[in-house]
Amino acid sequence: MAELRLTGVSKRFAAVQAVTDLQLHVSSGEFFVLLGPSGAGKTTTLRLVAGLERPDAGHVHIAGQDVSAMAPALRDVAFVFQQYSLYPHLSVYDNLAFPLRSPLRPTPEARIRAKVTEVARLLRIEDKLGNPATRLSGGQMQRVAIGRALVRDPQLYLMDEPLSSLDARLRNDLRLELKRIQQDLGATMLYVTHDQTEAMTMASRIGVLEGGRLVQVGTPREVYENPSTSHVAARLGSPRINLFARALVPAVAAPNDAVTVGVRAEHMRIHQHSDNDAHRAARVRRIERLSDRHLVHVAPEGSDQEWVVSARAGDSFAPDDAVRVELLQPLWFDAGGRRIDAAA
Ligand SMILES: Nc1ncnc2c1ncn2[C@@H]1O[C@H](COP(=O)(O)OP(=O)(O)OP(=O)(O)O)[C@@H](O)[C@H]1O
Ligand SMILES: [Mg+2]
Incomplete structure (x- = not known):
């Protein structure tokens, strides 16, 4: 060969x-x-x-x-x-x-x-x-x-x-x-x-x-x-990576030129929202039940976007729940879509 x-x-x-x-x-x-x-x-x-x-x-x-x-x-x-x-x-x-x-x-x-x-x-x-x-x-x-x-x-x-x-x-x-x-x-x-x-x-x-x-x-x-x-x-990746405007996650520290943030479903966590949460809430729209995990579709308040978050099959979320979304491994991109190192 x-x-x-x-x-x-x-x-x-x-x-x-x-x-x-x-x-x-x-x-x-x-x-x-x-x-x-x-x-x-x-x-x-x-x-x-x-x-x-x-x-x-x-x-x-x-x-x-x-x-x-x-x-x-x-x-x-x-x-x-x-x-x-x-x-x-x-x-x-x-x-x-x-x-x-x-x-x-x-x-x-x-x-x-x-x-x-x-x-x-x-x-x-x-x-x-x-x-x-x-x-x-x-x-x-x-x-x-x-x-x-x-x-x-x-x-x-x-x-x-x-x-x-x-x-x-x-x-x-x-x-x-x-x-x-x-x-x-x-x-x-x-x-x-x-x-x-x-x-x-x-x-x-x-x-x-x-x-x-x-x-x-x-x-x-x-x-x-x-x-x-x-x-x-x-x-690459299924479900598709969540891509959204940086402005939607004001509480997360981002590199200077970042315009877009990308987060894969398995790199997000959702928690039930509580009143003293500083983060803005998102709402559960629907839940796709797969054999080993659930894909929870959430919409951040005041946005028409939908993010897909991977949750354990045992986690109990229901449509319309108010939740807080935590980003574990955000990837940052500039205006041209090029990746920016998080340390930059
Ligand atoms: N013989 C040809 N004459 C003119 N244009 C062509 C010719 N072959 C390919 N192209 C053009 O070159 C570009 C690349 O085509 P190519 O067939 O390599 O794409 P591809 O990645 O294989 O797409 P697909 O996933 O649809 O098969 C396309 O814009 C196509 O229209
Ligand atoms: Mg081809």
């Missing part, structure tokens, strides 16, 4: 600057997740690595070799596309076997059969091997598309939202399965998603893309705990 390096990579389509000056290093055996909203440049980045697009500037290195001018077929990467494309006239078996029958990589039929059967079993489509590829559900087609990448042993896997069309149960299972396969193979993975759970659970490191720029790179923990912007903070 191989390391991947992008240096100063930019790509423009007519009026759209799709990616700008990307610097990215994925180590050999790493599971690197690109996370970002629609249009951020995630697919474009994968296509640049695969050689399906040529960069306007910059270089792509795979295993130390500059492949910027190399044809896609010679780059030895396996790509699972966002819009999966199967060969409709072939069976599921032949779709899975296809990459192994490439003249570039001749493989004995017995070995192909063993590999196809193994991958079909992993992806739970072994009973579909004889089906024409067109006679499958969307989720099954997506699994065949993933399988076509997994039958190979390439330098690099590129996967573009491979689990997005699957139901929740299968997505959970395959998330674990893909991660396990990647670890077993020691494979290098560049994986695109906008699902924060996938990013948090699968990634060794996450790169957050916004408007074609990489705005932060770090382990899931680092990005979650130390987001560099309010956008990044909002991208």
Whole structure:
């Protein structure tokens, strides 16, 4: 398996600057997740690595070799596309076997059969091997598309939202399965998603893309705990981080330039409000009861905002209760949304 390096990579389509000056290093055996909203440049980045697009500037290195001018077929990467494309006239078996029958990589039929059967079993489509590829559900087609990448042993896997069309149960299972396969193979993975759970659970490191720029790179923990912007903070975590105007929490000491404060649900505490509380009160609007905790939605008095606070399932709050909200780990952001160190 191989390391991947992008240096100063930019790509423009007519009026759209799709990616700008990307610097990215994925180590050999790493599971690197690109996370970002629609249009951020995630697919474009994968296509640049695969050689399906040529960069306007910059270089792509795979295993130390500059492949910027190399044809896609010679780059030895396996790509699972966002819009999966199967060969409709072939069976599921032949779709899975296809990459192994490439003249570039001749493989004995017995070995192909063993590999196809193994991958079909992993992806739970072994009973579909004889089906024409067109006679499958969307989720099954997506699994065949993933399988076509997994039958190979390439330098690099590129996967573009491979689990997005699957139901929740299968997505959970395959998330674990893909991660396990990647670890077993020691494979290098560049994986695109906008699902924060996938990013948090699968990634060794996450790169957050916004408007074609990489705005932060770090382990899931680092990005979650130390987001560099309010956008990044909002991208990771469920429920979404609470972001509100600093003026709403006058009693809390804030750095000078702070305009916005961000607090995650688990970094807030609510207490029943008492008359001698100096803090202004908030009111409970509704309560979402999850198995292990409750999410209490509260509205600060005199504001139309709603904050989501995590409470223990045993805590008894009811709609309309007056409560006091305590901020345990506020994150501060300036007018441009950039993070300010609390000590500043
Ligand atoms: N072939 C193309 N021609 C013109 N514009 C393009 C082309 N491919 C991508 N773009 C534009 O480049 C930008 C980045 O697109 P890209 O497909 O990389 O986004 P993405 O992050 O994959 O989004 P999504 O999550 O919706 O798949 C978008 O503004 C898109 O419209
Ligand atoms: Mg895309």
